[in-house]
Amino acid sequence: MSRMPDGKPLLEVEGISVRFGAVHALSQVSLDVRRGEVLAIIGPNGAGKTTLLNVISGFYHPHEGRILFEGRDRTRLRAPDVAALGFARTFQNVALFRGMTVLDNVMTGRLLRMRGSFLWEALYWGPARRQELEHRAFVERIIDFLEIQAIRKTVAGRLPYGLQKRVELARALAAEPTLLLLDEPMAGMNVEEKEDMCRFILNVNDEFGTTIALIEHDMSVVMDISDRVAVLDYGRKIAEGPPDVVRNDPAVIHAYLGVAHE
C-alpha cells in the first residue's frame, strides 16, 4: 500500500489520564499516530474517545501523562495554539459557523494561513485584497475536491446534516493540516453519505498525504479505510493493531458484544 506509514510517530500520547470529578474518563492511555496513516479510534459509547480527541486538540488538559508532537512536548498548549501547530479537527455534533455561507466557513478555516495588517484589512485594499484572492483560489480547490460547489453560497445552518459534516471537513482541510482529527465523521449519515465520506477521507490521505486520526462508534465502517485501529473501553485502551487483528481480538469482541465472563 502506497500510503503505508513510514513508522515514525507524528504524535505520541503517553499515559494520559483525565478525570471529571470521580469519573475516570481516560486512564493511562498511550497511543501513537504515525506519519501518513489513517488511524481509527473506536469503542462503545462512553469509552472516552471524544475526551481523548479533546485532549489531543488542546480543549482539555490531562491530569497526568504527556503529549509529544513531532518529538516536542506540547501537553499544556491551548486549542488555538494546537491549531497553529498544524492540527485541524471536526466535531461530533458539527460545529459550523451556522450564520455564515459555506464559502465563508471554509475561508475561515484558512485563517491561520493568512497574514495581514489591521489597517489594510480595514480598508480592504492592497495586500489584504491580494491575499484574500490567493486564498480564495485554494479554498475553491478544496470545495471542488469535496464536491460542494453547488452549495458554496448557501448559509451553513440551512444545510442537511450530511452536507454540514462535509463542510466541516472542508473547513478543517482549508488549514492544510499535518494531522486531521475527525470526531465521528460518519455519525448520523445514510449508507450513501457514509460511502462518500469514506472516499473523501481516503482521498485526503492519498492526495495530500494528511495523517488522519478518526473516531468512530460503528466498527464496521472504519475497518476498510484505516491502516490501524485502537480500541478504547471504559477509558482504557484494550487493543491496537491492524484492522484484521483487532477485529478478532477477544477483548474487543467482549467490549462490543458484551459477552458474559465465563
Place this chain on the structure above:
Amino acid sequence: MEIIRAVLVAPFADMRANPAFLAEVLIGGIAAGLMYSLVALGFVLIFKASGVFNFAQGALVLFSALTLVGLMERGVPVWLALGLTMAIMVALAFAIERVVLRPLVNQEYIILFMATIGLNFFLEGFGEMVWGANVKKLDVGIPDTSFAVRGVLVNRLELTAAVTAGVLVTVLAVFFQRTRIGRALRAVADDHEAALSIGIPLKTIWVVVWSVSGLVALAAGVMWGAKSGVQFSLSLIALKALPVLILGGFTSVPGAIAGGLIIGVGEKLGEVYWGPLVGGAIENWFAYVLALAFLIFRPQGLFGEKIIERV
C-alpha cells in the same frame, strides 16, 4: 372626520406644499439617524463577537468624549488629542479584557451583562473623577452653521457628522464581511469551540471588538459632544440606541444602519408634521413605540437572525 383629515391628509399636503422644508427635515433626520446608528454599532460589534449586551456602551461614549475634551482643555492640539484618545480607548479595551472578561470566561451571559453594568458605573465615575463633571464645550473646528443648496438649508456640523458616520459604518460593514479578522469575529460569535479549533484566540478577538467599539464610541462622542456639549447625559444616548437595535436586529451591522435611519427620519417627520396635533414631544417617544411594535410583530428585527428554540 376632522381628526382623520388632520392625521392622514393635512401633514402630506404640508409636505407637498413646501418640498424644500421637507428636504431639510429629512436631512436632519438622516443626520440624527446615522449618529444613532453609530452608537448602536458599538453594541452590535460586541454582541456579535461575544453574545454580551454591553450596558457600558453609553459610558464608553461619555468617557471617550470626556477624555478628548479634557486633553484639549489642557492645550493639546485637536489632532493629537484625537490620536491620544484613540490610544486610550484601545488601552481600555486591553484592560477590560484582562480585568473583566478573562476572569469571567465560560460564565453565563447574564453574569457578563452584569459585569458590563459595573463597568458602566466605573467608567462614568472614573471619567468624571479625572476630567471633572461640569458641562464642557467641544469645538472640533467645524462651525455649527448652515449653508443653502437650492434653497435647502444644510448644517455644516450635521453634514460632517453624517458623512463621517456613513464612511465609518461602510468601512466596518466591508471589514466584517470580507476580511480575515472580520470573519474571525463572526466565527467567534457563531461557535466558540469551532473558532478555537481553527486557531482563533478568543482573547485577541475580544480586545479587537472592544477596541473597535471604543473607537466607534469616540466617533459618536465627538459628534454628539460637538452638537450638545460633553456632559453626563451623553451616556444616555445609549438608551436611544436600544430601539435602533430592536429594529435592526442585535447581530446585524446593516440593521443598525437601517434602524438608525428609520428612527432618525421617523421621529423628525413625526415631530414636525404630526407633533402639533398632540402638542409636540413625539421625538421623545417615537423610537420606543416603534420598537414596541417591532417586539410584538417582528422580534428578530429587520435583519436579525430568527432564533428558533426547540423544546
